[in-house]
Amino acid sequence: MSANTPQRPLSPFMIGPYYRPQLTSMMSITHRITGVINVVGSLGLVGWLLAIAAGPQAYATFMGHAGAWYGLILLFGWSWTLSYHLCNGIRHLFWDTGRGFELSTVYRTGYAVIAGSLLLTAIVWLVVLL
Structure with a gap:
């Protein structure tokens, strides 16, 4: 930097040192990230409702994915x-x-x-699993 460059405060987004x-x-x-995830998760809810409307085979296919380990992780998250x-x-x-x-x-x-x-989250999953 030259001697004429003003000293400006660093951006708080410079995470690190x-x-x-x-x-x-x-x-x-x-909070912002969870808002975006909630929108995406809501699309999954729409998919579930569409699978219900489409009939037993579509519902069984959807629930096969929702009940798989990866589906449960997504639902938990x-x-x-x-x-x-x-x-x-x-x-x-x-x-x-x-x-x-x-x-x-x-x-x-x-906190x-x-x-x-x-x-x-724990209460919801205890209710769902019991």
Whole structure:
């Protein structure tokens, strides 16, 4: 750099030696990613409904894939993304009212979202499997 180049702050997206990811930024990124995954998973739900409408053979084929190990992994992952997005969305609703912006509250609710999403996912799968 030349002597005339102004010193600018580094972008927080320069993850690595310049920027240490924080819970808040990682949760924001995860919220966006889970939103996209939920849309894609919803297409799977549409596929399931179409298979039901198409008849027993199409339904059996679909359920053969949904019940396979890879289908169960996708369903489990989708159920977690739904739970995470729901819990974090509720957190955002509180923020929309102007509450919960204190740094200690942000971190406390962040950990609560993570724990709540894991708990909700476990409950859903326990209900499904029992």
